[in-house]
Amino acid sequence: MLKNLQKCRFERFYFRNRGLLFLLLPVFLLLSFTAGAQTALLSGTVKTADGKPADFITVSIPELTKSTMTNERGEFSFSRLPLGSYKVVAKALTSLALEQQVNLVAGNRNKVSFILSETSKQLEEVHILSSKSKKLASKKTDYVARMPLENLENPQVYSVVSKELLKEQLTVDIKSAVQNTPGAVAYNFPAGGVGIAFRGFISGVNARNGMETSASRSSLDISNVERIEVLKGPSGTLFGSSVSSFGGVVNLVTKKPFDSAGVEISYTGGSYNLNRLTADVNTPLNKDKSVLFRINLAVNKEASFLSYGFNNTYAIAPTLTYKVSDKLSFNLDAELFNANNTRRTYNTYAASSGIKTPGEVLLDYKTSMFHDDNSGKTSASKIFAQAVYEISDNWKSTTLFSFVGEDVDYSYQSYANWTSPSQVTRQVGLWGPISNNYTNIQQNINGQFSTGGIKHKFLGGLNYRFYDGSRRAGGNVLTLDNIDVTKTFAPIRRKAVDAGLVYYTSAIADQETLSAYASDVVNFTDRLSAMLSLRLDRFERRKVAATEGFKQTALSPKLGLVYQVVKNKVSLFGNYMNGFQNLAPVTQPDGSTLVLDPVYAVQYEGGVKAELFNKKLSATASYYNIAIDNATRVEANFTFQDGKQKSKGIDLELIGNPVAGLSIVAGYAYNDNRIVKSSNPAIEGNKAVSSPENVANFWVTYTLQNKLKGLGLGFGANYVDDNFFTADNTFYMPSYTVYDATLFYEQRKWRLGLKVNNISNRKYWDLGGNSQAPRNAMASLSFKF
Numbered sequence: 001m002l003k004n005l006q007k008c009r010f011e012r013f014y015f016r017n018r019g020l021l022f023l024l025l026p027v028f029l030l031l032s033f034t035a036g037a038q039t040a041l042l043s044g045t046v047k048t049a050d051g052k053p054a055d056f057i058t059v060s061i062p063e064l065t066k067s068t069m070t071n072e073r074g075e076f077s078f079s080r081l082p083l084g085s086y087k088v089v090a091k092a093l094t095s096l097a098l099e100q101q102v103n104l105v106a107g108n109r110n111k112v113s114f115i116l117s118e119t120s121k122q123l124e125e126v127h128i129l130s131s132k133s134k135k136l137a138s139k140k141t142d143y144v145a146r147m148p149l150e151n152l153e154n155p156q157v158y159s160v161v162s163k164e165l166l167k168e169q170l171t172v173d174i175k176s177a178v179q180n181t182p183g184a185v186a187y188n189f190p191a192g193g194v195g196i197a198f199r200g201f202i203s204g205v206n207a208r209n210g211m212e213t214s215a216s217r218s219s220l221d222i223s224n225v226e227r228i229e230v231l232k233g234p235s236g237t238l239f240g241s242s243v244s245s246f247g248g249v250v251n252l253v254t255k256k257p258f259d260s261a262g263v264e265i266s267y268t269g270g271s272y273n274l275n276r277l278t279a280d281v282n283t284p285l286n287k288d289k290s291v292l293f294r295i296n297l298a299v300n301k302e303a304s305f306l307s308y309g310f311n312n313t314y315a316i317a318p319t320l321t322y323k324v325s326d327k328l329s330f331n332l333d334a335e336l337f338n339a340n341n342t343r344r345t346y347n348t349y350a351a352s353s354g355i356k357t358p359g360e361v362l363l364d365y366k367t368s369m370f371h372d373d374n375s376g377k378t379s380a381s382k383i384f385a386q387a388v389y390e391i392s393d394n395w396k397s398t399t400l401f402s403f404v405g406e407d408v409d410y411s412y413q414s415y416a417n418w419t420s421p422s423q424v425t426r427q428v429g430l431w432g433p434i435s436n437n438y439t440n441i442q443q444n445i446n447g448q449f450s451t452g453g454i455k456h457k458f459l460g461g462l463n464y465r466f467y468d469g470s471r472r473a474g475g476n477v478l479t480l481d482n483i484d485v486t487k488t489f490a491p492i493r494r495k496a497v498d499a500g501l502v503y504y505t506s507a508i509a510d511q512e513t514l515s516a517y518a519s520d521v522v523n524f525t526d527r528l529s530a531m532l533s534l535r536l537d538r539f540e541r542r543k544v545a546a547t548e549g550f551k552q553t554a555l556s557p558k559l560g561l562v563y564q565v566v567k568n569k570v571s572l573f574g575n576y577m578n579g580f581q582n583l584a585p586v587t588q589p590d591g592s593t594l595v596l597d598p599v600y601a602v603q604y605e606g607g608v609k610a611e612l613f614n615k616k617l618s619a620t621a622s623y624y625n626i627a628i629d630n631a632t633r634v635e636a637n638f639t640f641q642d643g644k645q646k647s648k649g650i651d652l653e654l655i656g657n658p659v660a661g662l663s664i665v666a667g668y669a670y671n672d673n674r675i676v677k678s679s680n681p682a683i684e685g686n687k688a689v690s691s692p693e694n695v696a697n698f699w700v701t702y703t704l705q706n707k708l709k710g711l712g713l714g715f716g717a718n719y720v721d722d723n724f725f726t727a728d729n730t731f732y733m734p735s736y737t738v739y740d741a742t743l744f745y746e747q748r749k750w751r752l753g754l755k756v757n758n759i760s761n762r763k764y765w766d767l768g769g770n771s772q773a774p775r776n777a778m779a780s781l782s783f784k785f
Contacts, residue, residue, distance in 0.1 A: 039448070040104040041393035043077040044112040046070050046090050052260055054116055058091045058614075065567070069138075073258045079148065080394070080448050080455065090114040106393070109326055138162070139618060143210040143251055144231055145531075146238060147446050147459045149521065152568065152609055155531055155560025155575040156235075157622050157651055159184075161228040163255075165665065168701055168714055170742060170755040170780050172268060172276055172300065174205060174222055178250065179718050181230045182653045183669025183695045187766035190346040190413050191217045191431070192339070192376055197767055199232060199626060200647030200673030200691045201247030201601075208252045209384060211402040212243050212440050212465065218339055218378040218406050221315035223278045223298035226253045232651060233624060234579025234601045237535045237558035240515055242438075242465060246579050246601035246626060246647075254333060257292030257321045259284055263785040270778025274302040292321040304342070305773045308372040308491055311341040327390045335382040342375045344770040345414045349731050353420050357734050358765045362422045363485040365763055365771055369416060369426055373494040376411035376432075380404065395447040401440070408434040412494065415477065422486045428497045429477035436469040457521040467511040475501025509544035513537060519558070527567060531560035531575075539582045554580045554598040573622075574606040583632065586639040594639055601628045607651075617656035624649060633679035644676035645688060661712075665699040675727065683727045690767045692723035692735075703746075714742040725769060736764035753780040 042061075046054040053074030060067035061078065063086050070076045083104050091097040098114045139151040139160050151158075159181040171177050174194050175186040183198040193216040195202045206214050229251040235244040243249055261283045268276040278298045285291040295318040302311050319333035345368070349355045363369070385401040408431060415427040444461040478500045483489045519533035535556040543549040560575040583596040607622025631643030649671035657663050673691035678684050687693075699716035703709075719737045739760055744753040754777070761775040 039080045039394060039450075040083055040106055040110055041077065041079050042081055042088070042102065042104060042110045042112065043075070044088075044114070045074045046076070046114045046116065047074055048116050048118055053258065054092065057114075057116070059114075060089050060091070061086050062089060063087065069140075088112055090116075092116050092118060109393070138615070141229055141253075143207075143229060143253065145459070145519070145521075146210065146444055146461070147457050147519065147521070149457065151618070152564060152571040152611060153521070153529060153562055155562050155573040156577070157232040157605065157607065157620055157624075159230045159232075159653060159667075161230070163226055165699070166222065166225070167751075167753075168712075168742065168744070169699065169716070169740070170268065170753050170778055171222065172274075172778075174220060174228075177222055177225075177228055178230065179697055180665055180667075180699065181228075182651050182667025182697065183232075183649075183671065184230060185692060185695060185720055185767055187768040188344050188770065189216060190343055190768070192341070192343055192378060192411060193217055193219050195767075196230075196250055197247070197690050197692075198230070198669070199247040199624065199649065200671050200688055201245050202690060203245035203247050203250055205250045205252060206243045207239065207249055208382065208402075209254060209386075210251060211384060211400055211442065212438055213252070213382060213402070213404055214242065214406075214436070214438050216406075217376075217408050217411065217434070217436075218337060218380040219313075220252070220380070221298050221300065221313060221337055223280075223315055224254050224296040224317035224335065226255045228252055232622075233575070233577045233603045233605060234626065235577065236537075236554070236556040236579035237533045237577070238517060238519070240463065240465070240513065240535070240537055241539075241554070241579070241581050241598075242467075242513070244579055246581075246628070254317065254335075255280070255294060255296060255319065256331070257282055257294035257319055259289040259292060264782060265785075266780060266782040268778055268780040271776035272303045272305050272773070274300075274778060276300045276302075290323045292323075294319045304368075304372075305776070306366055306368040306771075308368040308370065309342045309344075310372055310375070311339070313337065313339045313341070329388050331384075331386045331388075333384050336379070337382075338379045340375060340377045342370075342372050343411065343413050344768070345370060345416050347416045347418065347769045349418045349725075351728075351730065353418050355418055355421055356731055358769050358771070359734065359763070360421055361418060361424075361485070363424075365774075367485075369424070369483075369485075369489070369491060370414040370428065371491040371493045374412035374414055374428055374492065374497060375494075376413075377409040378407065378411065379409075380406045394449065395445070398444040398446070400442040400444070402438075402442075403440075404436075404438040406434075406436040406438075408432040412497065414492070419482075422484050423482060424485060425482045426480050426492055427477050428480065428492060430475040430497065430501055431471075434469065434471045437467065439466045440464070455523040457523075459517075459519040461517050463513075463515040463517070465511075465513040465515075469508040471506055471508050475503050507544045507547075509547065509549065510542045512540045512542070527564040529562045531558065531562075533558035533560075537580070541582075541584065548585075550585050550595075552582045552598055554582070554600075556580055569612055570608065570610045572606075572608055575603070577603040577605070579603075586632075588639065589637045594641070596632065596639075596641055597630060599628065599631055601626055603627075613656075617658070618654075619656075620651065620653045622651050624651070633677070635679045640679070643678055645674070646676055647671060647673035647688070647691070649673075661703045661705045663701045665716075666697065668694075668696045670694055678727075680727075683729070686727060686729045687724050689724050689727055692721040692767075694721040695719065701742075708745075710746040712744050712746070714744070716740050723767060733765050733767065733769065736762055738762055738764065749784050751780075751782040753782075754778075755780075 046057045048054050055072045057070045059076045085103045088100050089097050144158050161180045178184045178186050186196045231249040234246050235249045264280040266278045280296050282294040298315045300313045315337045317335040322330045383403045387399045389397045410432040413429050417425040442463045447458045515537045517535040521531050523529045537554040540551045541549050556578045558577050562573045564571040579601045580598040586594045603626045605624040610619045625648040628645040630641050633643040652668045654666045673688040696719040701714040703712035717739045722732050722735045725731045740757050742755040756777050758775045
């Protein structure tokens with residue numbers, strides 16, 4: 001019945017709002033003035049001697065000092081090239097350079113192709129030893145700025161975690177993956193999703209290929225992840241309030257089909273009955289390879305290191321690409337994720353308990369007070385569609401659609417309220433069924449043009465978002481007992497919870513947002529550029545039951561400046577960025593209504609970026625200051641919108657391959673996040689919760705280059721400082737350092753990996769106060785066909 005209700009709501013929404021699609025059509029009229037652009041586009045392919053795509057091959061135009069690398073499909077492209085005749089050079093690591101002369105003509109689709117002397121087998125053997133380090137350092141992205149902008153040209157700080165790094169680390173979950181980002185600390189929400197703290201604020205994993213993918217109760221699987229992009233700082237200008245937090249955006253980039261057949265199957269087993277099977281299958285569907293298909297599958301089953309607990313999930317993610325012509329292509333991908341697992345207990349600590357850290361409670365580190373039949377069953381269905389049309393050499397249209405449906409059949413969540421180190425009150429609440437549906441339609445226009453001698457990269461876009469849902473909130477949180485954990489006790493069973501719950505329902509208001517945004521990167525010279533961006537956001541929450549609806553308008557600017565001190569190698573940058581959150585009106589005790597403005601966070605940042613030694617080394621260093629000046633606060637039961645908070649700090653990142661076979665990923669972040677003005681004067685000047693001051697990550701891998709080629713060793717550490725759990729700064733999570741190591745042997749057709757996590761067997765707690773796994777081991781075996 002719930003599924004049918006979802007379908008009806010989606011169909012009702014579609015037919016009611018399909019006219020919005022026609023709002024996108026006038027955007028194309030903006031393109032008419034580009035017909036006389038006097039620049040050219042050059043694209044092409046590089047293939048191996050046996051006709052396979054050659055990835056990570058350097059392609060350059062020496063006369064113009066421009067270079068790029070081929071992608072996994074062997075494709076490369078250059079844009080905004082001056083007209084004329086030039087030499088194009090393709091160079092693999094193990095062969096002589098290949099050269100071709102091309103004559104670039106305006107209005108033509110200039111193309112060139114190269115065939116290497118190596119076969120795909122020979123090239124892959126070299127890539128095993130060399131290309132991973134380049135991919136680790138690569139920050140090429142289509143989503144951070146929604147335009148073709150290199151890292152050194154972008155005034156925003158961002159990190160990229162590649163699938164190659166995740167494979168080296170035998171990563172099986174999103175929490176472990178994001179710890180490779182400077183300052184990022186992940187933990188599990190009590191409702192089942194994943195939260196990531198950086199720059200003093202909490203963000204969910206809310207973006208997928210640049211579009212909304214909110215699924216806060218069902219989590220996700222990383223089997224279909226090509227890379228993870230973490231954008232730092234308030235990013236409301238491009239991503240709005242539903243995707244971005246004041247700390248930034250976490251964007252998952254999914255795997256795309258390519259034009260050759262391939263299969264990779266991997267099995268991972270380990271401590272606590274971990275059993276994980278993944279498959280990645282890719283194949284062209286027709287002879288001319290214009291229709292490509294890829295599917296990723298994952299099944300994950302594991303127990304908990306606790307006395308009770310489990311996590312069983314599966315994911316299916318098919319993707320289809322259709323290249324209609326050189327100008328038009330479509331991409332359709334879907335994802336189904338199902339989870340049946342236990343949620344971690346949410347612990348609170350009474351001020352009178354005398355407890356300052358979770359290590360002071362007298363409950364055994366591995367003991368759960370709740371049986372694993374208090375579990376949750378959730379699913380998420382995601383559909384994404386993209387149409388890309390190259391209007392001309394310099395202009396491109398991208399139309400996107402996404403639908404995310406999240407269903408919670410039931411979710412039992414447990415709570416422990418500590419009144420002393422040995423005394424605790426146990427509670428359980430039930431949520432579900434819940435249905436959340438998120439629909440987004442987006443139209444982007446990208447272009448390049450010149451005004452006089454000044455060059456521009458332009459982005460204009462519209463985004464329409466609609467949310468609706470239904471909820472039977474289940475039962476009120478039920479208090480079951482108060483126990484002494486130093487004495488024998490039984491875990492709470494689901495049967496006892498169901499017997500005492502009082503069920504109720506609650507309505508959810510529909511939400512609608514219409515946004516328009518534009519960004520212009522102005523290149524005053526080949527070294528100096530400025531980014532000017534603006535977003536207008538109109539939000540409406542409709543009336544539901546006795547709750548009145550409201551409308552709110554937000555304006556979000558973004559300014560950036562970049563100067564390349566050393567062309568294509570070192571740049572200085574600064575930015576002003578803005579983020580916002582919508583707030584509903586508040587009824588005051590005297591009956592009046594306070595109409596609130598959106599809460600705004602403003603960031604000022606400056607720093608340096610470097611990409612050295614043919615992009616084998618990437619480094620970023622920056623200082624930022626984020627201020628919130630209109631947060632709400634309550635005083636004498638009246639609401640005021642003058643609360644203040646300030647978060648400032650530094651981000652440092654180094655990724656590279658200093659010598660053959662050696663790769664390093666390292667980061668450090670310092671954050672000072674304080675409450676400046678609050679309804680409670682006693683906490684003014686205190687540190688904000690869940691904001692560790694110092695966070696560091698380090699990972700180093702060495703692969704043998706001569707004898708036993710493909711044999712490698714990796715070692716890493718993650719440090720997280722003390723962080724407060726309460727705003728009065730009395731209870732805190734103690735600092736910790738966790739060490740991991742891996743040993744692997746990789747050949748062209750197979751790979752064996754072994755890993756030990758938490759080598760020192762450290763007892764530690766995440767930002768949510770949950771104890772983490774002690775020393776554990778895992779092994780993975782992969783085959784490629």
